[in-house]
Amino acid sequence: MIKYDHIMIRFGELSTKGKNRKDFVRVLYTNIKSALKDWPSLTFDMRYDHIYVSLNEIPYEPVLERLKDVSGIYSLSLVYRCQKDIDLIIESALMLMKEEVGNTFKVKTKRSDKTFPLVSDDITRIVAGHILRNTPSIKVDVHNPEILLSIELRQEAAYIFTHTYLGAGGYPLGVGGKSMHLLSGGIDSPVAAYLMMKRGVSIECIHFASPPYTQMGVIYKLEDLLKKLNRYQPRIRLHIVPFTKIQEAIYDHAPESYCITLMRRMMFRLADALAKKRNCPVISTGESIGQVASQTLQSMHVINAVTNTPIIRPLATTDKVEIIKLSNKIGTYDISIRPYEDCCTIFTPKSPKTMPHLDDVETLEKQFDFDSLIKEALANIEVKIVNGEEEEVLL
Template sequence: MKFIVKLHPEITIKSASVRKRFTRLLESNIRVVFKHRDVDAAIKNSWDKLEVRPRNQEPDHIERVRSALAHIPGIEQVLEVKESQYTDFDDIYQQVSAVWGPRIADKRFVVRVKRRGKHDFTSVDVARYVGGGLNQNFPSGGVSLNNPDVEIQLEVDKDKLLLIEDRFKGLGGMPLPTQEDVLSLISGGFDSSVASFEFIRRGAKTHYCFFNLGGREHELGVRQICYYLWQKYGMSHRVKFISVDFAPVVNDIVENCESGYMGVVLKRMMLRAASIVADNLQIKALITGECVGQVASQTLTNLHVIDQVTDKLVLRPLICMDKSDIIKRAREIGTAELSETIPEYCGVISRSPNVKASLEKTIEEEQKLNLELIEQVVRASNVLDIRNINQVFGQEAKDIEAVSDLPQDAVVLDIRSPEEEDASPLELDTVEVKHVPFYKLERVFSELDQSKQYYLYCDRGVMSKYHTLLLRERGFQNTHLYQPAKPSVANEPSKEG
């Protein structure tokens, strides 16, 4: 068994020098991935294809070859070829029928033959003999030269028979790193994960910038997604994962900005910070998972206002995709199940977000902020080699079980933003409820009566769990996580709001 690797068509139409460079990069990438996946194979680089010959023909080893080749950018399709000796036409027919006979039941088929070397027969002679035998001895739908359901390909190369037993589609795209590096602003949701994949597939080394708005558990989940994307699709090259604690910036925005402008201002602050990170990595382009019209900050007007804050090229590969198509793509590439475990951050939510933000008004709102925080949080960011991304940082995240039944003497701390609390007040008949916004909680908690037991609450349970962890780490063991029991409702998941 050997594998014939076909190049993506866009590679084959490039100039001779570019095509040669791309093919060499692809060969190198295959070798690196094979080494990581414990694959032993010889690779031969030809003008229009690569030939991979596994030195170990055991089924599990062959399956590792298949899996590796299916997920390397730049490969259009892979042919699985069985190479053998033959004696005459009947021997060729017997070998072909053993593989393809059962597969043509009730299907129209055609036999295509290529021939190399000197023979006393033609390619058409072989095709007619094999095709006639299959048609006579197997219950097929007959031979169809122009519109077959099944195409049987074989090659007679001197005294060898090369029979294509199977084929599978590759990723397409371009080999890494034929394009310049990019920095993906990744949240772990469906959108940013798919956007990152699309640039890996296109041949760009994709580094990850994560703005931590949901705490330790959020970061660990996003790390898992980034590592998955790298390991499965981009393992041939090292990239960076940069985690920026954006809580101080969020606190500043929530405390000082007009509600309707919070979303646009937050996105601009993220682009400011990402631009600094990109400069440090000598990267010129930023990637986001934004889709026009999906949420208030993603109207054309607001995207234009957001982009004015940076001189970097901001690329949005999903800009015209429907959410359902994005989720479908996430399932295809394997990130959907991971993204479904990433809770949405429940902090900056505008009650009436402005869908046509004025640039002048946005700048006016930003003048209320401490812009020095941007450089401060970037300087304090955690930069990791993607290979080490699964190392748990600091103290292990603790398991905290949510409580739905509260004791009589409990005090519930509603840590939602004022806008969220006003829109949907938490009212409990027998338990005291205090509203302490999450961005003030750490400062004021020590001033509360420490003889009481406090149960933290937010709509989605992300910030409440995060701050429960933080308070416990600071010695406040009288903190717990509160989530009211709710009937389960099947909703379409959305992770990029």
């Protein structure tokens, strides 16, 4: 039985990044080593357009699964490495084929090392012929094979494989800067956080808590969501902002229909202040156009007016079915639907304003001293660091 000894990692989109490519690959290499830190005996070999992980007797399954979550990886292949000798190549290829199940196959050869004496077509023909002579029950199908046997001849060695797996794609975490992400605990915001990470943006999260109206169960729910997202970003900072006094002031001084708009404006003021403090050049949210009253274009315009910081909404044009599908994919859906209400759902009015006017909202805000309430909230933020199965509270 042949034993896979390497995993080949391909970069994908990084090959298009021009002058930034070197920095992107360096960050990806660091992220890969960090993701695989649980297996210290693994070794790494970085090449121009791929990285090899030498398994060194480590079972490949958990390593492969971990790598599938690393953004910036286009694809992964379990490979058998051998010397660039045609006899070794054909025997290794035959051993791999005998472990596969299927009636048809195709050999595909890529010869990056142009000094090898045989061209790609010759290698393909020789290997396929050897397999046919020694495996009578199998046939060649170049159009729709059940088994695709790939051979890559590179400068350092020959690599043979039959399985390639898609990676997360996108860019390496960290190359896109950092965002202050609004995390409610619902279905949408964790998915939006994942999409930000996939584009190389690391996140810090801000959550607005309104005890005694909201329960501690919401915070536990957030921690569990972030543990799922730790697959894509190993360490996430969560800022829990006390929001009760601000909400009570809004509901004491404004018509019920405007309360959601005013509440969202206060949230964005708080997120903006924290983003500046934490050197986050953007704010991100899980909003989707038209999904709720505060997410109409007019509402977004009025809410955005409180900040000059760019607001990124990865789910802006995504429908709910697609969002739920992504939520299930990343493992957050079952946590998101736990029955704990957040500050938005508890104070939802019967008929929220869907087309608020900026002048009206600014007039309503003059009815109470929100500046002092915001300063008080910022001074009493609780910070948690969620890192896999661990949490660290920073007072």
